[in-house]
Amino acid sequence: MGELQLMKGNEAIAEAAIRAGCDAYFGYPITPQSEVLEYLMSEKAYERTGMVVLQAESELAAINMVYGAASTGKRVMTSSSSPGISLKQEGISYMAGAELPCLIVNVVRGGPGLGTIQPSQADYFQSTKGGGHGDYRLLVLAPASVQEMSDFVKLAFDLAFKYRNPALILSDGVIGQMMEKVELFEQQPRATTFDQSWVTTGKTPNRERNIITSLNLDPVLQEQHNHHLQEKYERMKAEVRFERYHCDDAEYLMVAYGSSARICQKAVLLAREKGIRVGLLRPITLYPFPSEPLLELSKQVKGILSVEMSAGQMIEDVRLAVHDTVKVEHYGRYGGVIHSPEEVLDAFMKKIVGG
Amino acid sequence: MGELQLMKGNEAIAEAAIRAGCDAYFGYPITPQSEVLEYLMSEKAYERTGMVVLQAESELAAINMVYGAASTGKRVMTSSSSPGISLKQEGISYMAGAELPCLIVNVVRGGPGLGTIQPSQADYFQSTKGGGHGDYRLLVLAPASVQEMSDFVKLAFDLAFKYRNPALILSDGVIGQMMEKVELFEQQPRATTFDQSWVTTGKTPNRERNIITSLNLDPVLQEQHNHHLQEKYERMKAEVRFERYHCDDAEYLMVAYGSSARICQKAVLLAREKGIRVGLLRPITLYPFPSEPLLELSKQVKGILSVEMSAGQMIEDVRLAVHDTVKVEHYGRYGGVIHSPEEVLDAFMKKIVGG
Amino acid sequence: MDIKDIIKPENLVYKRTPLLTSNTLSYCPGCGHGTTHRVIMEVIEEMGIQADTIGIAPVGCSVLAYDFMDIDMVQAAHGRAPAVATGIKRTWPEKFVFSYQGDGDLAAIGTSETIHCCNRGESIVIIFINNGIYGMTGGQMAPTTLVGMKSSTSPYGRDVAFMGNPLKITELVAQLPGTCFVTRQAVHTPAAVRKTKKAVRMAFENQKANKGLSFIEVVSNCNSGWKMTPVAANKWMEENMFPFYPLGDMKVDGRIVSKELLSLAGVKTE
Amino acid sequence: MDIKDIIKPENLVYKRTPLLTSNTLSYCPGCGHGTTHRVIMEVIEEMGIQADTIGIAPVGCSVLAYDFMDIDMVQAAHGRAPAVATGIKRTWPEKFVFSYQGDGDLAAIGTSETIHCCNRGESIVIIFINNGIYGMTGGQMAPTTLVGMKSSTSPYGRDVAFMGNPLKITELVAQLPGTCFVTRQAVHTPAAVRKTKKAVRMAFENQKANKGLSFIEVVSNCNSGWKMTPVAANKWMEENMFPFYPLGDMKVDGRIVSKELLSLAGVKTE
Amino acid sequence: MAKMKGAIVVDMERCKGCELCVGSCPTDVIRMAGEVNGKGYHFAYMEYPDNCTGCTNCAVVCPDGVITVYRVKED
Amino acid sequence: MAKMKGAIVVDMERCKGCELCVGSCPTDVIRMAGEVNGKGYHFAYMEYPDNCTGCTNCAVVCPDGVITVYRVKED
Amino acid sequence: MNEEIIIAGFGGQGVLSMGKILAYSGIMQNMEVSWMPSYGPEMRGGTANVTVILSDERVSSPVLNTYDTAIILNQQSLDKFEDKVKPGGLLLYDSNGITRHPIRKDINIQLVEAATESARMGSTRTFNMIVLGAYLKTKPIVALENVLKGLKKSLPSRHHHLMTLNEEAIKRGMDIVKPFHP
Amino acid sequence: MNEEIIIAGFGGQGVLSMGKILAYSGIMQNMEVSWMPSYGPEMRGGTANVTVILSDERVSSPVLNTYDTAIILNQQSLDKFEDKVKPGGLLLYDSNGITRHPIRKDINIQLVEAATESARMGSTRTFNMIVLGAYLKTKPIVALENVLKGLKKSLPSRHHHLMTLNEEAIKRGMDIVKPFHP
Ligand SMILES: Cc1ncc(C[n+]2csc(CCOP(=O)(O)OP(=O)(O)O)c2C)c(N)n1
Numbered sequence A, B: 001m002g003e004l005q006l007m008k009g010n011e012a013i014a015e016a017a018i019r020a021g022c023d024a025y026f027g028y029p030i031t032p033q034s035e036v037l038e039y040l041m042s043e044k045a046y047e048r049t050g051m052v053v054l055q056a057e058s059e060l061a062a063i064n065m066v067y068g069a070a071s072t073g074k075r076v077m078t079s080s081s082s083p084g085i086s087l088k089q090e091g092i093s094y095m096a097g098a099e100l101p102c103l104i105v106n107v108v109r110g111g112p113g114l115g116t117i118q119p120s121q122a123d124y125f126q127s128t129k130g131g132g133h134g135d136y137r138l139l140v141l142a143p144a145s146v147q148e149m150s151d152f153v154k155l156a157f158d159l160a161f162k163y164r165n166p167a168l169i170l171s172d173g174v175i176g177q178m179m180e181k182v183e184l185f186e187q188q189p190r191a192t193t194f195d196q197s198w199v200t201t202g203k204t205p206n207r208e209r210n211i212i213t214s215l216n217l218d219p220v221l222q223e224q225h226n227h228h229l230q231e232k233y234e235r236m237k238a239e240v241r242f243e244r245y246h247c248d249d250a251e252y253l254m255v256a257y258g259s260s261a262r263i264c265q266k267a268v269l270l271a272r273e274k275g276i277r278v279g280l281l282r283p284i285t286l287y288p289f290p291s292e293p294l295l296e297l298s299k300q301v302k303g304i305l306s307v308e309m310s311a312g313q314m315i316e317d318v319r320l321a322v323h324d325t326v327k328v329e330h331y332g333r334y335g336g337v338i339h340s341p342e343e344v345l346d347a348f349m350k351k352i353v354g355g
Numbered sequence C, D: 001m002d003i004k005d006i007i008k009p010e011n012l013v014y015k016r017t018p019l020l021t022s023n024t025l026s027y028c029p030g031c032g033h034g035t036t037h038r039v040i041m042e043v044i045e046e047m048g049i050q051a052d053t054i055g056i057a058p059v060g061c062s063v064l065a066y067d068f069m070d071i072d073m074v075q076a077a078h079g080r081a082p083a084v085a086t087g088i089k090r091t092w093p094e095k096f097v098f099s100y101q102g103d104g105d106l107a108a109i110g111t112s113e114t115i116h117c118c119n120r121g122e123s124i125v126i127i128f129i130n131n132g133i134y135g136m137t138g139g140q141m142a143p144t145t146l147v148g149m150k151s152s153t154s155p156y157g158r159d160v161a162f163m164g165n166p167l168k169i170t171e172l173v174a175q176l177p178g179t180c181f182v183t184r185q186a187v188h189t190p191a192a193v194r195k196t197k198k199a200v201r202m203a204f205e206n207q208k209a210n211k212g213l214s215f216i217e218v219v220s221n222c223n224s225g226w227k228m229t230p231v232a233a234n235k236w237m238e239e240n241m242f243p244f245y246p247l248g249d250m251k252v253d254g255r256i257v258s259k260e261l262l263s264l265a266g267v268k269t270e
Numbered sequence E, F: 001m002a003k004m005k006g007a008i009v010v011d012m013e014r015c016k017g018c019e020l021c022v023g024s025c026p027t028d029v030i031r032m033a034g035e036v037n038g039k040g041y042h043f044a045y046m047e048y049p050d051n052c053t054g055c056t057n058c059a060v061v062c063p064d065g066v067i068t069v070y071r072v073k074e075d
Numbered sequence G, H: 001m002n003e004e005i006i007i008a009g010f011g012g013q014g015v016l017s018m019g020k021i022l023a024y025s026g027i028m029q030n031m032e033v034s035w036m037p038s039y040g041p042e043m044r045g046g047t048a049n050v051t052v053i054l055s056d057e058r059v060s061s062p063v064l065n066t067y068d069t070a071i072i073l074n075q076q077s078l079d080k081f082e083d084k085v086k087p088g089g090l091l092l093y094d095s096n097g098i099t100r101h102p103i104r105k106d107i108n109i110q111l112v113e114a115a116t117e118s119a120r121m122g123s124t125r126t127f128n129m130i131v132l133g134a135y136l137k138t139k140p141i142v143a144l145e146n147v148l149k150g151l152k153k154s155l156p157s158r159h160h161h162l163m164t165l166n167e168e169a170i171k172r173g174m175d176i177v178k179p180f181h182p
C-alpha cells in the first residue's frame, strides 16, 4: 500500500502531478483551485523533480504555454475554474487540432459569468461537446473522490499521450476543497521515453523537420485531418470507464458523476432503506460517455434520474444513450448550491417513482 | 418594396446594422467576416447615423466593449469567426449571466484550431449549448441567404432586447462571402426608447442605483438567478422559427440550416426529379430548436437525414426532438469543404432510402 | 467645553459622504480599498456628477465596489474593465466613466486592455490599487509583487530568475501618448489621502475637459495577504513598496514631469 | 572574362541558405518577410544550431513560416507566440527558441503576452515584423498604422481621436528589466539586411549566453496592403515609417542606449 | 488666540479596529476599547477628548469612514 | 589593382519580379525581362553582365532568395 | 431560365467584378441571382473564381459541382473545370497562356482572344469586358442594355467615365468570339 | 460507526484545523473520513465551518443536511445549525458571545467554556483543543492516543513543541465539559 495522506482534492492533484513525473505546470490563480499552484510552489516541485512551475499572467498565456511545452512532447498541465476555462477555449481547440497531449483541470464553480465560487457541474457541455470552435473532443474524466483526483492525473496523462489528445479532469469545488484519505502512488521518473517522431525539439540531421500546427489552408486537407480526428475519437470510445453501484437488482437508476455521484450514493442507500431498489451508474469518463452500459441497464429499469449540479446537461447524453426507451428525468440544484441526498431522494420519488 | 442591392452577406450585416439603428460595433478583423468592419468604416457609419465603430485590439477587448455599451441599454454588436468567437466565450457567459442584450455574429470557418478560412458549420454546439461556462443559452439565428443576413440583424436586436439576452447570428463563409439581391429595410432612428429601468447611465435622484453584474457570492441567490434564467430560456421557446420546404407530402425528411439548407433545397429538388418525396425542415432559430414541428413531421416520414457541414452536431438535437422514433442519420462534409447537392442526395439514398 | 456642546450639527466638519451606501464595506480592517472608495465618492459628490457617472468594478477584492458606491456601476470580467469602460464612454461621451482595478486585474490578465485603452486615449479615469498581491483569491503573487516578497504562490519570496520581474505598468502608460495625467499616490496617512483626493479631482476634471485618459495608481496595503496588522502593513509599505514604487506625479497635462521615468528597475541608463 | 568562367562552384560567394526549404515563399513579390526569414536561417546555419532551434510561427502572413524554414516549428495562436515560446524554453532551457510575429499579432491581440514575456526576461529571441498593417487578412489597420495612413479599416486615413494612436511597443519593451537587447532594423536595402543579420546574430548569441530576452523589430513593407509596388513601398517606408519608427539599437546588453527613448510620439518632455 | 476644540463620533458597531486612526491623530486622542463590538472588533474611542482639535485626520484616514468630526472655536 | 568580376544567376522561375534587386545594384547590372515566367512574373536578369562585381547586394536584398552570386579576382 | 456559371482565372484579371456585373444585369431583368467567390488569404498571383447563378426562380445552392457555362482564363482553371461543364454546356476560354486546349466534344467551346485584344485596345482593364461580350454573344441571356445598367451600378462613380470604353470592349468581345473545335 | 459532525464558528477560531485533527485521528484508527469546508473569499471575521465524517464504511456524500454532532462556536452558527442536529444527536457549544442559548429538548446538549478556559490557560491557541477535548469526552469515538497522533500529523513540525500544551488543553476540555439543559 502506498503512502496514506489526508489531503484536499486540489492538493492531491498537485502531489499526483509531481509524482506522475509531470514536466511542467502553467496556471493562473482562481478559486476554488488556487491550491494546485500554491501546493506546487510550497512543496518546491521544481526541486523535488525539476518540474517547471510558472504562474502565468493570464489563463490565455497559461494554456498557450501548455501548448508550447506539449509541442515538444513534455507532460504538461494547467488548471483553472470555469471563467478561466472559458478563456482557454481557443487554446484548447488549437491543441485538439494540433493533436497535442496535455492535462487541463477544471474545478468547476457556479456560473454563468462571474457567478459564485461555490461548486457546480454546469460546464459539462463545454467539456464534452467542445466549448471551442470546430469538431473536436477532449478525453474527459470526472473524479468523485480525492483518491481519484490523484489517480486520474496519471490516467489522464497516459490517455492524453496514447491518443495525442488533450485530456480534461472535470472536477468541482466539492472535490477540490474536501479532504479525504488518499493513497499516493510512487514517485515516477520525469524523463519518460515517448514517441519522438512528431515533437519539435530541434531538427536533427536524421529526420525531416517536425511541425506542430492546426492550420490547413486547403479545405480538402483540412477535411482529411478532420476525418483522422473523428476516427481517433471513435477509437477513444474504448476508454469508456464507469462505476456501477447497486445496479444488479436495480429497478430504477440514477446517473450522476463526480461529487453529485457521491451524494447519489447516499440517496441510493436512503432509497434502499425504504425498500426501493435503486442503482447508480457513475460515468467516470464523460467523453467517451458510457452509452452502452447505460443502454444495457435501461432495459432492466423503469425510470432514470440524471442528477447533476446544473440545469440539465448530461441528461441529453443519457437520453441519447437510452434512445428514449425509458423515462429519463433531470434533477439538480445549481448555481453553487449542492443538493443533499434527501433532496435527491425526494426528487427521485416525485419524478421517477411517483410520476 | 425597399431598396434593392446586390451585396455580400457580410456587407448586408453591416448595412442592416446601420439601418437598424445599431448604436455601436466593436470588432477585430478575421477572415471570412472582415468586410463587416470594413464596410462600416468605408460607409462612414459614424457619419450616417452617429453609430460608434471601433476596431478593438482583440476579440476579448471587443466583446467586453460590447458588454460595457450593452450595460447602458445601447444596441451594440460584434462579429468574428470561429477562433475569435472562442476567445469571446468568457465574455458571452458574462453577458448571459448579467442578462445583457447584444448581437454577436459568427461567420464560421473550418476548425478546430486555426483550421481553414473556408466555410463550416462546426460551431453549432458552441453556439447552442454554451461554449462558455455555466448554464446559459443564447438566442441563435441561422440565416440562409443574404436577405436574412440583413433581416436577422433587426430581428436579433429585437429578440435580444425582448429577453435581455445575447443573440447570436450563426452564419458561415458561404453566406458571408456570397452576393445576392437584398431588399434593404428603411433606415430606423438610432435613439430608440427602451426600458431604462436597469441601465447604468448614471444614477438620477429619482431612482436607486443600477448595477450590472453576474456575481452572486451567495449560492442561494445565484441559484435563484439561475432559475430566473432557466425560466426565461423556457419562455424564449415561443420564438421558434423554421421553414418547411416541400414537407406536406414528404415521405422522407432532411434537416439542415444556413448554407447547408440552401444546398439541401437543391438536393430535395433533385430527389423529387427522381420521384422520391423528400422534404426539408430548415431550423431558422437553432436555439430555441424547432423540436415540436420536427416531432410532428417525424410521424409522417420514414427517415431523417440531418445535413450539416460538421462531423454531426445538430443531429443530437434532431434525435432528441424525435425521441428516436424514426431513423436519423447525419451527413456532411466538413473542415472547410462544402457538400454539393449531388453528394447530399447520394448520402440520402444510401443512408436513408437504401439503408 | 463639554463634548455635547461640540457634537452639534452646526459644528460638523467631516462626515462620511452620502455617496457611500450604508452597506458595511466587505474589506478587511485597515484595507486601503475603503479609503480609496471614499475619496472617489467625495470627489463625485463635490463635483455634483453622481447622475452622470458610471463606475466599473473589477474582479478582485473590490468586485463588490457596487455595493458601496451609490452610483450606477458595471462589474467587469477579470482584467477587462478598460474595455468595458471604452464601450460605455464611446457610446456616452458626455458621461463620466471610471474603472477601479487591482494590480492582478490591471497589470496581469488585463495588460492588453490597459495598454490599448491608455494608448487610444479614451477619455476616462482609471484608478489602480497596487497592493502587490492578489488579495481576493488569498494572497497569490501579483505582477507587482516585490522581489523577495512572500505570497502564497511565492512562499519563499519572489525570485526574479524564476518568476520574473515586478512590473511598473504605471511608468509604461505614462509614456503612451493617449494618457494625459498619470500619478502614483497612497492612502495610508491623512496627508496621503488628501493628495490622492486632489489627484482624483484633477482626473475627473480632465475627463470633463476631454483631455485624455487619467491614470491614478494608489499604492495600498493588503494586510491580510501580507499577513500583518494594518499598522504594521502600512509601515512595511512605506519601507518596502515606496522605494520601488515612488509616489508622485509622472505626467501632468500630457507632459512627463518625472525625471526618473527612465530609471525603471533594472534598466541602467548610460 | 566569360560569364561561364565566373559561374563555377569555386567562385560562389552567395547562395540561398539550405536552411530555407525549397518551397516557394508564399509572400507577395518584394515583401520583407522573405528577406527576414532568410536572414534568420543564415544565422542559424552559421551558428550551427539547426538541431537545437525551435521557431514559433504566428498568425499573419508568416503563419506558413514553417513551410520555409527548415527547422522544427510550432504554429501559435494569434498573438500567443511569446507564451508558446515560454512553454518551450522553460522546459528546454538548453535549446534556442525564437518567435516570429507581425505587428497585429505582437502589438494588438498579443500585447499582454509580449509585455509579460519580456518582463519575465525569458531567454528567447522575438523577431517582430512591423509593416504597419494586417497583411494576411487583407490590409486592416494595425496598432502600428501611422496617423493618416489608409487601410481597409481606416479607409480615410487613421484618425487619432477616433482610432487611437499608433503604438511603439518596442520602446516599451526596451524599458522592461527582462529585455537584454532591443533594436529596430529594416531589410529594404543590402546594408539594412546586413545590419539586421548582425542584430539577429547578437540576439541568438545573447540567448546562448542566457542574457535575457532579445527583441528585434524589423520595419518592413506590406506592398499589397499599402497598395503600392514593392519599390514604391520601400520608398514610402523610408519617408514615412522611419521618421516615426527610427532605426537603431535601443538597448544593448541590458543598457538603454537610445537617447530618444523618452520622446515617444505625442509625449512632450520637460 | 482662538483655540479649536474638536470631538469625534466613532460608529462603534462599524469600526473594524484597524487602529489606523490612532496613529494619525496629532494630539493622541484615540485608543482602542477593551470591549469588542458585535462583529468582535475592539473599537476606537476618544480616550483623551480634551486634546481633540477636530483636525479630521482620523476621519480622513479611516478606511471604513466611520468617524464623524465636529469642531468649534473656543475663545 | 585586382578588380572583382562577378556574375549572378537568377532562378527565373522563382523570381517574382519585385525589382528590388534592380535598385540595389551599385553598378546597374540588372533589368527586368520582357517575358514572364510560369507564374506570370517578369523576371530579373543581367542586362549589363560586364558591370557586375559580385558584390552580392542584389542577392542579399532579394526577398525570395533566388539570386546566386559568383565572383573572381580579375588580375 | 437557370444559368449556372463558373468564371475562373488569376487574381487581377477581373474575374470577380465580371461576375458581379453579370449578377447585376440579372437583377436589372428581375432575375434571382447569386454570386459566390472562392476566397482565400490575399496573395498575389493566386487563383480566383466565382460562381454566378442567374435564374427565374429562387436560387437554391450557391455552390455547385457542375455548370452550364465555364468561363476560363488560365490553364489551371481549364484543367480544373473542363470536366465540370454539363453535357451540352458552354466552355468559353482565352487561349493566352494556354498550353493544353480543351478536348471535350459534347460541349460548345468558344474561344476569345481577350488578352491580345485588350492589349491592342491599349487598356488591359478592358480584358474582362471583352470576355463578357464574348459570353453575351454566345448566350444572350441578359440584354446588353441591362448589362450596361449593371455595369454602371457595379462601378464606383469615380469610374463612370470608363463606361464608353467598357461598352466598346463588350462589343469587341461579341465580334471576336469564335467557336473552337478540339 | 458513522459520525457526521459539523464544526462552525468564526474564522480564526481554529475550526478547520480542529476538523482536520479529528479526520486524522479517524485515519489513525483505520476509519474512512471526509473533511469538507465551507469556502469563500478570504475576509477576516467571516464565518467558517467544516463537515467532518468518520465512518467504518466508505463515505458517500461529504456534504450533509443533518448531523450527529454540531460543535458550535458562535451565535450565528447556533442559529443556523441547532435545527440540523439529528434527534438524539449532540450539540456541543461554547457560551462565550452567545445571547440565545439552545432550546431543543430532543438532543444532548453539552456546554464547554473554552474561550474563558483558554484565556485562563494563557494561550488563546488552545481554544480549539479544549473544545476538541470536550467533544471527545462526550463522544469517545476516537482514542486519545490516536487524536494525539493525528494532532502531530496535522501540525507543521515547527509547532511540535506545542504538543504538550495541546494535550493539556484537550484534557482540560474533557474536565470542564458539562451538560446543558434548556
Ligand atoms: C478569468 C478569471 N481569472 C481568475 C479569476 C480569479 N481572481 C479573482 S480576483 C483575482 C486577483 C485579484 O487581485 P487584484 O486584482 O490585485 O485585486 P485585489 O484583490 O488585490 O484588490 C483573481 C486572480 C477570475 N475571477 N476570473
Ligand SMILES: Cc1ncc(C[n+]2csc(CCOP(=O)(O)OP(=O)(O)O)c2C)c(N)n1
Pocket (backbone or CB within 6 Å): B028, B029, B030, B031, B059, B083, B084, B087, D059, D060, D061, D062, D078, D101, D102, D103, D104, D105, D106, D129, D131, D133, D134, D135, D136, D137, D142, D222
Ligand atoms: C483569434 C484570431 N483573431 C483574428 C485572426 C485573423 N487574423 C489572421 S492574421 C491577422 C493579422 C495579421 O497581421 P500581422 O500580425 O500584422 O501580420 P502580417 O500579415 O501583417 O505579417 C488577423 C487579425 C485569427 N486568425 N485569429
Ligand code: SF4
Pocket (backbone or CB within 6 Å): C026, C027, C028, C030, C031, C032, C033, C061, C131, C135, C136, C221, C222, C223, C224, C225, H042, H043
Ligand atoms: S484581502 Fe487584502 S485587498 Fe482584500 S480586503 Fe483584505 S486587505 Fe484589502
Ligand code: SF4
Pocket (backbone or CB within 6 Å): D026, D027, D028, D030, D031, D032, D033, D061, D131, D135, D136, D221, D222, D223, D224, D225, G042
Ligand atoms: S500581404 Fe503584405 S505582409 Fe503579406 S505577403 Fe503580401 S506584402 Fe507581405
Ligand code: SF4
Pocket (backbone or CB within 6 Å): E006, E007, E008, E024, E025, E026, E027, E028, E029, E030, E051, E052, E053, E054, E055, E056, E057, E058, E059, E069
Ligand atoms: S479630529 Fe484630529 S485631533 Fe481629533 S481625534 Fe481625530 S485626529 Fe485626533
Ligand code: SF4
Pocket (backbone or CB within 6 Å): C030, E010, E014, E015, E016, E017, E018, E019, E020, E021, E022, E043, E044, E061, E062, E063, E064, E065, E066, E067
Ligand atoms: S480607523 Fe476607523 S475602522 Fe480603524 S480603528 Fe479607527 S475608527 Fe475603527
Ligand code: SF4
Pocket (backbone or CB within 6 Å): F006, F007, F008, F024, F025, F026, F027, F028, F029, F030, F051, F052, F053, F054, F055, F056, F057, F058, F059, F069
Ligand atoms: S552582385 Fe552586385 S554588382 Fe552584381 S548584379 Fe548583384 S548587385 Fe549588381
Ligand code: SF4
Pocket (backbone or CB within 6 Å): D030, F010, F014, F015, F016, F017, F018, F019, F020, F021, F022, F043, F044, F061, F062, F063, F064, F065, F066, F067
Ligand atoms: S529581388 Fe529577387 S524576386 Fe525580386 S526581381 Fe530581383 S530576383 Fe526577382
Ligand SMILES: [Mg+2]
Pocket (backbone or CB within 6 Å): C060, C102, C103, C104, C129, C130, C131, C132, C133, C134, C135, C142
Ligand atoms: Mg492586488
Ligand SMILES: [Mg+2]
Pocket (backbone or CB within 6 Å): D102, D103, D104, D129, D130, D131, D132, D133, D134, D135, D142
Ligand atoms: Mg502586419
